[in-house]
Amino acid sequence: MSSDIFFAMAKGAILSADKSEVLQGTLDMMILKTLHVLGPQHGFGIARRIEQVSEDVLTLNEGTVYTSLLRLQQQGWIESEWGTSENNRKARFYSITRRGRTQLTVETENWERISGVIGRVLRLEAEK
Amino acid sequence: MTSSIFRLMSRVRGLFGRKEADSEFDREMQTHLQLLTEQFIRQGMDPKDAWSAARRQFGNTTLLRQRQRESRTFLSFPNILQDLRYGFRMLWKSPAFSVIAALTLALGIGATSAVFSLIQGVLLTPPPYQKPQQLMLIPSVRTDGRKTDSTRGWAAQQWLEWNEKVGAFQGIAGYGWTFNFLVRNDGSQSMQGMEVSKEYFRVMGLKTAFGHGFDDSDFGQGHVKSILLGYEFWQRAFGGDKQIIGKTVRISRWDSSPVVVGVMEPGVRFLPSPGAAKEPNYDVNATVDIWVPADPDPKNMKDPGWYVVGRLRDEVTPQRGQQELAALTASEASAEKDFEGFSPQLEPLTDEMNRDGRRILLPLLGASVLVLLIACGNAAALLLVRGLQRQQEYAVRIAMGTGRIGLLRQVLTEGLILAIFGGTLGVGLAVFAVHLFKVVAGHAVPRLDAVTAGWAVLGWGLGLAVLAAFIAGAIPALRAFRLNPMEVLKDGGPRGTAGIGERRLLHGVAMLQISLTLALLVGAGLLIRTMVKIAEVSSGYNTSRILTMSVTEVQDQAAWGPFHRHALERVAAIPGVQYAAFAWGVPLTGNNWHGTMDIEGQPPPAKESDKIELPMRAATPDYFKLMGLPLTDGREFRQTDDDKAPSVAIVNQAFTHRYFPNSNSVGRKIWFGSRDKPGIQIVGEIANGRTDDLTQEPLPEVYLPLWQAHAFSKHLVVRTTADPRTVVVAVERELRAVDPTAAIENVKTLEQIRDESLASRTFAMHLLTGFSVLGSVLTLVGIYGVISLSVASRRRELAIRSAVGAQQSDIRRLIFGEGFRLIVGGVLGGIALAVVLSGVLRSFLFEVQPSDPATFIVVGALFVGVGLLACWAPVRRAGKVDPLEALRYE
DSSP states (O other): OTTHHHHHHHHHHHSTTOHHHHHHHHHHHHHHHHHHHHOSEEHHHHHHHHHHHHTTSSOOOTTHHHHHHHHHHHHTSEEEEEEEOTTSOEEEEEEEOHHHHHHHHHHHHHHHHHHHHHHHHHHHHHHO | OHHHHHHHHHHHHHTSOHHHHHHHHHHHHHHHHHHHHHHHHHTTOOHHHHHHHHHHHHOOHHHHHHHHHHHHSOTTHHHHHHHHHHHHHHHHHOHHHHHHHHHHHHHHHHHHHHHHHHHIIIIISOOSSSSGGGEEEOOEEETTOOOOSSOOOBOHHHHHHHHHHOTTEEEEEEEEEEEEEEOOTTOOEEEEEEEEOTTHHHHHTOOEEEEOOOOGGGOSSSSOOEEEEOHHHHHHHHTTOGGGTTOBOOBTTOSSOOEEEEEEOTTOBOOOOGGGTTSTTOOTTSBOOEEEEOOOOGGGTTOOOBEEEEEEOTTOOHHHHHHHHHHHHHHHHHHOGGGTTEEEOOEEHHHHHHHHHHHHHHHHHHHHHHHHHHHHHHHHHHHHHHHHHTHHHHHHHHHTTOOHHHHHHHHHHHHHHHHHHHHHHHHHHHHHHHHHHHHHOTTTSTTGGGOOSSHHHHHHHHHHHHHHHHHHHHHHHHHHHTOOHHHHHHHOOOTTOOOHHHHHHHHHHHHHHHHHHHHHHHHHHHHHHHHHHHHHSOOSSOOTTEEEEEEEOOSOGGGHHHHHHHHHHHHHTSTTEEEEEEEESOTTSOOOEEEEEEETTSOOOSSGGGSEEEEEEEEOTTHHHHHTOOEEEEOOOOTTOSTTSOOEEEEEHHHHHHHOTTSOOTTOEEESSOTTSOOEEEEEEEOOOOOSOTTSOOOOOEEEEHHHHOOSSOEEEEEESSOGGGGHHHHHHHHHHHOTTOEEEEEEEHHHHHHHHTHHHHHHHHHHHHHHHHHHHHHHHHHHHHHHHHHHHTHHHHHHHHHTTOOHHHHHHHHHHHHHHHHHHHHHHHHHHHHHHGGGGGGGOSSOOTTOHHHHHHHHHHHHHHHHHHHHHHHHHHHTOOTHHHHHHO
């Protein structure tokens, strides 16, 4: 599973038109990280956090967060339960599982390695 | 890996509670949108704008819901259910179409799955031996490559050495066929059995169902001490009584009564014993009645009376077994003159067992597949035409956003539903057909008793239905797939018409159907011609008003003569009986005893394999008169030609023709064994008769007087003045009066025997005729449909033609021409196909070539004629097109 992101990237690189593929893989990772750092959150909270961190570089349909959440849940990396939000609304709260944490570590390492490689390649290109 | 399992499981869970998940997700989205709206309001937006801004930022909720649903469970599962529901609704709406299409498919599927069931039962069910593919029969062939009239077995000395020395085999065993009677006071019962050597059960991997197998102490010379019963015989003769184990039974011709030590497992049949193949009651496809232990007699080690079977070691090829065995046999032959001239020829047991079945069933399977394809053609045409009527609907659906794949799936689903209905109906037909086959084809297909109309039929039927759905659905589905919605919507032309492209496609389908049907018709025609030719052949003897039955005196030798003489006297005295005779070798029964003999004037044989072997017959004096075989020279047998008189024989003309071509046989001598003995004088010559096989030229035959030959098993032959079946009861009563224990079996008229000898041809002919009639009807319906559609689609064109001056006859000629081209094209294709395919029938044909021009011409012309009749109604309709229609349409 650790190769998911790599494939996503590779696919994105080859089929350059299909940007959402890249986004999807990375969105999964960002959500995992958010849940890891902030603890249980509902979908709205996750969307806000990503918006906040990305500082408008990333624009996303917030709906896609839910597609990502379903996928993560099916992998068993997060779990969810119904709860009450700040202004007493019923909302589904997501939290990261132990398997999810392991996955996050693996994917973070993977990402860093790949982005490092890509960075080096791009720098080489620039020096030339 | 684990994650994919997780994902799969959660998707399986997703199949259930779809509605709950949907509404939960809706609530989740609502919450999100509200929170987002509130945030925008807090940031100072107008509440109305805030709501739409939130929706914008969130994205398309419907699309999201759909995507969510799809990833929650398997992508297409709910869609398939929907397709099925929709398909059912569409078929329900046009019941006539659905019934016709399903019935059409049912006929094809029924025919094919019935034949498949036969194949499953006869060819694919392995014999009850362990790893049957390792078992090899080891028949002998002449080293000089010449054919032998009868197959020779092996000497015990030879196969015992093979068993010891040939490394390629796990074991080699000898066996033989044996025949006897279970003696009972109310009429004895015949038993077919196998004599088997010590190694046999181990080599074959057979176990007993009850009791135990043979011990080494059961094998030896002298009286047979113990026997095993076959399971089916045990059921039949002893009512499945387990108490029989350990008890003795009385068997004719045996001095002592053997003990039954066990009952063999069910379903064990014979191995071929070619030397016994001409014995009465020999039926290699029957289950074995009894098993008798047999040990090579140390005094007769060179007697070639054994048939041999071997089991190859694991991983050893038949080729290696063949090489090792051939090498050893060659060295045996060089050391011993009696073994010279023959070498072993390995034959996989399963090949040998399936030879007859394959010969008849594979051509029939081919024929039934043709019927299925014809039926698929009709169903495809029906679906295509309906697809044309629904083009508008398809176009609208594509325009509304149904994916083309979705449409393809929908069309295929409808085909599948039809085929499943057709398949279910077809299975019903097939079960009926299998029962019918079992009644009519008993003598035509070997081991038919093992065929059951059970789950296999259902399995084949449904499997074929799916296949049929695919074949029949593919063309309409592809049409729908390639549909251009713009064209259809723009056109908005009348429904139920076809463009030139569709019409060409349908013509193609119909032509293919015609070709397939013609191939079937040619096959049926060839077989019918064969049967006519066989009926025309002069057999040389009478078959009408003759009753036969096998009659056996099971008491001791001394009773033999008096029993037969008394029996003949009493039977001949029955009113309505013209002649009565005992005979061994009654025509077409397959009874054929080959004797090795020396004939006066022929050079003494140099090698074992050069000895003269001829079919021998035995008969009482009235036999030739009874059969209508005229005497051509010398005299007939007399009542006095018995043990006290000199040995005599009568030969047929073929004998004289072969051995004394320029003179006559009467007065010559023949010898069995050495020429030092007195020999047998030929006293008469009779005309030739096709006694062995109606399709074969008569062979040389030697008849001996029954009073001298003392045949144990034989037929009582009775010629009557009226229907021979009316005297059966009286004949049996007279025989029982002479000896109540006598075995009276196989009561048949000679006509029945004649029909049985032709059974496989008759069965093939009936089935092929049936299939081709079925195929023809389907195809004619197909032609009618295609031409009708063509007329319907061309109404406007025809109206314009007649408006500008075409006569009715011109228009009729136009449509007629279309039909004619279609039919003739199909017929030509069919003749080409038939030329390729008819070769598979070669072994069934008699005096007819597979490429028989007469059959081809007659069948082709006939089909063109009938096909044109199918065009008649649409052609008439075309002629009546009103020129005013041309104006009305615009």
